[in-house]
Amino acid sequence: MESCIFCKIVRGEIPCSKVYEDDRVLAFDDIHPMAPVHVIVIPKEHVPTLLDVDAGGTDILASLFGAAQIVAKKKGIDQAGFRTVINCNEEGGQVVFHLHMHILGGKRLADELG
Ligand code: AMP
Ligand code: ZN
Numbered sequence: 001m002e003s004c005i006f007c008k009i010v011r012g013e014i015p016c017s018k019v020y021e022d023d024r025v026l027a028f029d030d031i032h033p034m035a036p037v038h039v040i041v042i043p044k045e046h047v048p049t050l051l052d053v054d055a056g057g058t059d060i061l062a063s064l065f066g067a068a069q070i071v072a073k074k075k076g077i078d079q080a081g082f083r084t085v086i087n088c089n090e091e092g093g094q095v096v097f098h099l100h101m102h103i104l105g106g107k108r109l110a111d112e113l114g
Contacts, residue, residue, distance in 0.1 A: 001046040006098035010044050024063040027071050036106025037075045041067045047099040050088045064101045077105035
């Protein structure tokens with residue numbers, strides 16, 4: 001999608017600190033980290049929100065979670081623990097409308113979810 005900031009990152013029009021990439025997903029450090037490790041994982045395909053993933057289209061979610069495992073290991077937070085978050089729509093706190101998963105770790109995270 002032309003104006004989407006995450007699509008621009010996929011196309012290389014905006015730089016990112018890449019953590020992992022394969023043919024389906026891209027993972028990069030969040031520009032405003034909320035924890036010592038804060039990585040964003042996105043599908044390369046433009047999907048606006050979690051609600052836009054087909055009920056049968058679980059491939060995209062499997063790719064995101066597969067990447068989360070790899071990212072957690074690469075960042076060395078897999079054994080200590082980490083959190084995955086997908087914000088959806090306004091009250092869910094979604095600001096960028098290209099589906100993405102946050103991977104947070106590197107400290108003991110607060111109990112509340114927000
Ligand atoms: P959300 O509130 O779930 O939509 O999260 C969007 C996230 O994208 C925020 O944590 C932002 O800090 C992050 N973000 C926005 N623009 C960039 C960028 N150019 N590079 C890396 N992270 C970004
Ligand atoms: Zn996009």
